[in-house]
Amino acid sequence: MAPVQAHLTIGDAARISGVKVPTIRFYEETGLLPHLPRSEGNRRLYDDAQVKRLAFIRHARELGFGLDAIRTLLTLQDRPDQSCAEADAIAGARLDEVRRRISSLKALEAELEHMVQACAHGRVAECRVIETLADHGQCSFHGEAEISSSRNDGSRSKMLRPA
Amino acid sequence: MAPVQAHLTIGDAARISGVKVPTIRFYEETGLLPHLPRSEGNRRLYDDAQVKRLAFIRHARELGFGLDAIRTLLTLQDRPDQSCAEADAIAGARLDEVRRRISSLKALEAELEHMVQACAHGRVAECRVIETLADHGQCSFHGEAEISSSRNDGSRSKMLRPA
DNA sequence: CTAGATGCTCTAGTAACTAGAGGAGCAAGC
DNA sequence: GCTTGCTCCTCTAGTTACTAGAGCATCTAG
Numbered sequence: 001m002a003p004v005q006a007h008l009t010i011g012d013a014a015r016i017s018g019v020k021v022p023t024i025r026f027y028e029e030t031g032l033l034p035h036l037p038r039s040e041g042n043r044r045l046y047d048d049a050q051v052k053r054l055a056f057i058r059h060a061r062e063l064g065f066g067l068d069a070i071r072t073l074l075t076l077q078d079r080p081d082q083s084c085a086e087a088d089a090i091a092g093a094r095l096d097e098v099r100r101r102i103s104s105l106k107a108l109e110a111e112l113e114h115m116v117q118a119c120a121h122g123r124v125a126e127c128r129v130i131e132t133l134a135d136h137g138q139c140s141f142h143g144e145a146e147i148s149s150s151r152n153d154g155s156r157s158k159m160l161r162p163a
Numbered sequence: 164m165a166p167v168q169a170h171l172t173i174g175d176a177a178r179i180s181g182v183k184v185p186t187i188r189f190y191e192e193t194g195l196l197p198h199l200p201r202s203e204g205n206r207r208l209y210d211d212a213q214v215k216r217l218a219f220i221r222h223a224r225e226l227g228f229g230l231d232a233i234r235t236l237l238t239l240q241d242r243p244d245q246s247c248a249e250a251d252a253i254a255g256a257r258l259d260e261v262r263r264r265i266s267s268l269k270a271l272e273a274e275l276e277h278m279v280q281a282c283a284h285g286r287v288a289e290c291r292v293i294e295t296l297a298d299h300g301q302c303s304f305h306g307e308a309e310i311s312s313s314r315n316d317g318s319r320s321k322m323l324r325p326a
Numbered sequence: 327c328t329a330g331a332t333g334c335t336c337t338a339g340t341a342a343c344t345a346g347a348g349g350a351g352c353a354a355g356c
Numbered sequence: 357g358c359t360t361g362c363t364c365c366t367c368t369a370g371t372t373a374c375t376a377g378a379g380c381a382t383c384t385a386g
């Protein structure tokens with residue numbers, strides 16, 4: 001990366017780090033970033049270190065770490081002499097979680113496939129999709145799926161809008 | 164199913180359907196269940212049909228459908244003569260989503276594995292986990308993972324545990 | 327000098343619930 | 357009749373990780 005000037009605006013920090021402006025303010029509020037020095041006109045001033053911190057957070061978020069975990073990872077990063085066992089544990093826990101999720105989602109995929117394929121595309125009265133949903137006994141999937149999809153792609157609620 | 168008495172309390176409905184009491188009230192508030200008749204002492208009275216509706220909702224939630232989608236599926240269920248194309252579309256969209264998520268999580272799994280394996284379990288200063296997070300360039304994963312882990316663990320297992 | 331971009335704070339909204347306060351009904355035992 | 361303890365009622369607020377918008381101040385380019 002090219003050397004960065006010492007006094008960046010929040011907009012600059014956003015462009016460089018890829019984290020949105022309101023999100024950066026939110027991170028400061030919740031303690032992931034320190035309270036920043038301000039200009040005479042009360043604007044936050046960012047430097048290289050904060051931008052790097054933001055990039056760290058962003059990458060960790062992309063890998064699915066929660067903000068609590070990231071908070072811990074950041075304090076670890078600030079103390080390079082400590083053992084990294086805790087960072088290991090956090091990453092390992094996340095890996096386990098991802099694996100569990102994958103296997104759960106695969107079971108889900110199979111069940112949904114079954115549902116969709118069995119549907120004769122006729123009327124609701126003999127629709128397999130509806131029927132399977134109504135009667136849990138017909139269903140081979142008994143795990144817990146992840147239950148929080150619509151938030152991530154905001155288009156979904158519009159897409160599935162009731163007729 | 165065995166015939167059920169006409170006047171069940173909310174607690175009975177919860178036990179039979181596997182949906183928790185506050186959640187049932189929440190579903191009524193948000194229109195997934197109709198407003199229910201009350202007893203003299205102002206208690207909600209449930210019958211077989213409502214309990215079935217709850218079971219339908221619960222199953223659909225387990226399969227990861229959002230409440231908006233479920234609302235649509237329920238209105239479809241109420242009109243058995245209509246085409247089930249819309250139900251198909253909803254299930255199909257959910258299937259696509261699950262597949263996308265699986266492939267995204269697999270990439271994530273690979274990246275996390277890489278991170279964890281590369282860590283020499285020494286001090287933070289040379290920790291691969293921290294390093295990889297700090298420098299996105301080192302990382303082969305560039306998708307977006309699902310980004311909501313900590314809450315989901317807590318609430319979900321409780322939510323789907325049979326009462 | 328002014329228009330428009332950017333910044334500030336604050337509030338409220340999102341999904342799908344969960345938790346708790348504060349109160350009332352109800353069934354059983356004494 | 358009284359008490360104990362469970363269930364039920366309503367209401368508010370909290371969770372995660374933001375996002376949207378109001379209403380105002382400040383900065384920058386032409």
